[in-house]
Amino acid sequence: VDHFGFYNTKSFKQRYLIADKYWKTYDGVILFYTGNEGDITWFANHTGFMWDVAEKLKALLVFAEHRYYGESLPFGEDSFRDAKHLNFLTSEQALADFAELIRHLRKTVPGADGQPFIAIGGSYGASAPIWQFQELIPCGVFMKIVTEDFRKSGEKCSESILRSWGAINRLSNTGSGLPWLSRTLHLCASLNAEDIQRLKDWIAETWVNLAMVNYPYPASFLKPLPSWPIKVVCQYLTNPYMSDSLLIQNIYQALNVYYNYSGQSKCNNISETTTGNLGSRVWGYQTCTEIILPFCTNGIDDMFEARVWDLDKYSDDCYKQWGVRPRPSWVTTLYGGKDIRSHSNIIFSNGDLDPWSGGGVTEDLSDTLVVVNIPEGAHHLDLRSSTDTDPPSLELARTVEVKHMKQWITDFYSNNRRQP
Amino acid sequence: VDHFGFYNTKSFKQRYLIADKYWKTYDGVILFYTGNEGDITWFANHTGFMWDVAEKLKALLVFAEHRYYGESLPFGEDSFRDAKHLNFLTSEQALADFAELIRHLRKTVPGADGQPFIAIGGSYGASAPIWQFQELIPCGVFMKIVTEDFRKSGEKCSESILRSWGAINRLSNTGSGLPWLSRTLHLCASLNAEDIQRLKDWIAETWVNLAMVNYPYPASFLKPLPSWPIKVVCQYLTNPYMSDSLLIQNIYQALNVYYNYSGQSKCNNISETTTGNLGSRVWGYQTCTEIILPFCTNGIDDMFEARVWDLDKYSDDCYKQWGVRPRPSWVTTLYGGKDIRSHSNIIFSNGDLDPWSGGGVTEDLSDTLVVVNIPEGAHHLDLRSSTDTDPPSLELARTVEVKHMKQWITDFYSNNRRQP
Numbered sequence: 001v002d003h004f005g006f007y008n009t010k011s012f013k014q015r016y017l018i019a020d021k022y023w024k025t026y027d028g029v030i031l032f033y034t035g036n037e038g039d040i041t042w043f044a045n046h047t048g049f050m051w052d053v054a055e056k057l058k059a060l061l062v063f064a065e066h067r068y069y070g071e072s073l074p075f076g077e078d079s080f081r082d083a084k085h086l087n088f089l090t091s092e093q094a095l096a097d098f099a100e101l102i103r104h105l106r107k108t109v110p111g112a113d114g115q116p117f118i119a120i121g122g123s124y125g126a127s128a129p130i131w132q133f134q135e136l137i138p139c140g141v142f143m144k145i146v147t148e149d150f151r152k153s154g155e156k157c158s159e160s161i162l163r164s165w166g167a168i169n170r171l172s173n174t175g176s177g178l179p180w181l182s183r184t185l186h187l188c189a190s191l192n193a194e195d196i197q198r199l200k201d202w203i204a205e206t207w208v209n210l211a212m213v214n215y216p217y218p219a220s221f222l223k224p225l226p227s228w229p230i231k232v233v234c235q236y237l238t239n240p241y242m243s244d245s246l247l248i249q250n251i252y253q254a255l256n257v258y259y260n261y262s263g264q265s266k267c268n269n270i271s272e273t274t275t276g277n278l279g280s281r282v283w284g285y286q287t288c289t290e291i292i293l294p295f296c297t298n299g300i301d302d303m304f305e306a307r308v309w310d311l312d313k314y315s316d317d318c319y320k321q322w323g324v325r326p327r328p329s330w331v332t333t334l335y336g337g338k339d340i341r342s343h344s345n346i347i348f349s350n351g352d353l354d355p356w357s358g359g360g361v362t363e364d365l366s367d368t369l370v371v372v373n374i375p376e377g378a379h380h381l382d383l384r385s386s387t388d389t390d391p392p393s394l395e396l397a398r399t400v401e402v403k404h405m406k407q408w409i410t411d412f413y414s415n416n417r418r419q420p
Numbered sequence: 421v422d423h424f425g426f427y428n429t430k431s432f433k434q435r436y437l438i439a440d441k442y443w444k445t446y447d448g449v450i451l452f453y454t455g456n457e458g459d460i461t462w463f464a465n466h467t468g469f470m471w472d473v474a475e476k477l478k479a480l481l482v483f484a485e486h487r488y489y490g491e492s493l494p495f496g497e498d499s500f501r502d503a504k505h506l507n508f509l510t511s512e513q514a515l516a517d518f519a520e521l522i523r524h525l526r527k528t529v530p531g532a533d534g535q536p537f538i539a540i541g542g543s544y545g546a547s548a549p550i551w552q553f554q555e556l557i558p559c560g561v562f563m564k565i566v567t568e569d570f571r572k573s574g575e576k577c578s579e580s581i582l583r584s585w586g587a588i589n590r591l592s593n594t595g596s597g598l599p600w601l602s603r604t605l606h607l608c609a610s611l612n613a614e615d616i617q618r619l620k621d622w623i624a625e626t627w628v629n630l631a632m633v634n635y636p637y638p639a640s641f642l643k644p645l646p647s648w649p650i651k652v653v654c655q656y657l658t659n660p661y662m663s664d665s666l667l668i669q670n671i672y673q674a675l676n677v678y679y680n681y682s683g684q685s686k687c688n689n690i691s692e693t694t695t696g697n698l699g700s701r702v703w704g705y706q707t708c709t710e711i712i713l714p715f716c717t718n719g720i721d722d723m724f725e726a727r728v729w730d731l732d733k734y735s736d737d738c739y740k741q742w743g744v745r746p747r748p749s750w751v752t753t754l755y756g757g758k759d760i761r762s763h764s765n766i767i768f769s770n771g772d773l774d775p776w777s778g779g780g781v782t783e784d785l786s787d788t789l790v791v792v793n794i795p796e797g798a799h800h801l802d803l804r805s806s807t808d809t810d811p812p813s814l815e816l817a818r819t820v821e822v823k824h825m826k827q828w829i830t831d832f833y834s835n836n837r838r839q840p
Contacts, residue, residue: 003750004424004425004510004512004513005424005507005508005510006503006506006507006510006709006710006744006745006747007503007504007506007507007744008507009745083426083427084427086426086427087425087426087427087428088425090424090425090426092424093424096753096754099753099754100753103749103753289426290426324426324427325426325429327426329523330423333516333519333520333523334516334519341835342763342764342765343762344762345762415761
């Protein structure tokens, strides 16, 4: 449980999945998925890229679950009980788990010891938005990219959303407004006046999620969605200048693309935006401790109500919810922030449509710290299975990634192969 | 106190020393001594190399104390109480302290932010015996080098020591042997039969310490000593084939070189081998947790009684003394073991006379992982002040070290200097 101290001697079972169908022990490779904030079976099922390249690279696939997610719970059901039990949920502990698992695999899987390991992951589990931290980039970048995605997907689309916040505010100030909003948005629970901020946060987060999964083909990563879902959303948001109530009815139609594309949803629950497979509950703990992501909006460069980044308030909220306070500079001290030229062999892959690309590395830092930009890509699109409808920029990205990996493998064997 | 968890929010005062006499904020450098297992003022006083090069490099000198040593105690007087309070004594926590201190200096010392930092240290605090761990080198290497130092320092010297163990064993089996040994060796406390192993360990550790401080000039690092102290020791150990009692009388004379060169010592305490400034007490905790150094002897390749490396017994002893058990593979998993070619800008400096050189890096690993070998050097001799009696190989070593540092500084400024 604790790699970084010797007083706690507890251990726990970490789950990992392994697939060796195409593995060659002579000149293969071990592709090691460094699990992020969710159930590992779900990631294994949504990371078709690894399955697609396994044969080409003669690869053993390993998917390692991140502690405190899925079934890898350090204290079983008690793991989430309080700050004391959550204390061992950090990225350092998770990386140490992976390092120990790699050591274990080298020892126990015949043929693994002489092979190169390549870590693969998405989002928090990978090398993507490593600069989305304090003092590294402006806090408004993320929401600006979300806004841009909507602006480009339909005329007046982002303006409609920008105007919707005022419409909600005005409606919620009238006597009949709250029940009308609850009814019109098909909410599961009736709104009270104090729920309005939560309602707007829920809607805003929906637009953010759509920006992340704005994929060129039908997919069900966070939710089942059509191809280019923001384009579909924007079909309902073409006129910002209608009455408040008509605008909100259109907002409802737009939200419905995300929440009810399957037609199965009976009502909307404003406490929920993503699938249950993403362990959003303890991810909140991580964003309250190490992974402090400063976001802000101003309603000018973006389509959201203005909100400053207020670390003190954020810290108080964290303390209320988790009993811990963030240390926002630690992650930069630990991993190096912008000063990472001494690292090597990393592909930083970003989709230009992905709001997280704003905190990503988008220019080569050295010969071996290389960038793959996907103009038509949303959040880690390149990790998905290849499809017939992939845009050429996506095919190219995957080709470049495989090329780099092949080079690393060749380099590994030419440096390490024992002479016969 | 805990960089790697958010439940414990305690902090403590870390001591550091700073010297800016020769510092230039335009094109200088910050030499950062990463404190090891002792009082930092003592290291600052014994690291003349940094003071000697300060002017040449226009350097700010910083000496940072390692937590749990000197005055940098996380829980004050309680720090050493039990395994719970010692839990935060790890190399990771100490490195995190240094990283936070560097961040603090960059923020608070005008001019520090735009400057390169170079870490300097000795032994545990540096990059010296990084391979003295399980499965990386044979466990007998260390004591073999100790033996070699004695063998080269006087005819029959190592043979005399090898024979002395049997002499002690035989004497301790006779009725009058124990009081005779206590008297002859001028021990502070009379020996009991069960003390004999401790006595032999104390003598063996004395020979090890002499190998570490076998310097070419009079010095007082662990103890006040003459130049080439092993040569002086070996003057008393020229004949292994005399009677047991005469041999032990000579061993006493030889030990006296180490314990009573100043003539001030009244008696020998077999619980003590080094100066009190090296925090040997909690260093024992570190060697029982992370820093597991497997040593063994066979009495054939070395001058010691044969002893295998017995991890189980070692672990039991650790548990008895500290309430913790070692994790001998963790340090290799954490720092990379032999697989460190992805690191850069490290000078591995070793003295061939130093028994720790057996666990050191003694061949270049890459263009920027470079080696400095000092044939006439004992334990981190190059960190001492330069003297008129330095052997040429030592002068050359320091010149090469300064040359590399200058290159790093030049590279730093050509990569980072903002254009005017």
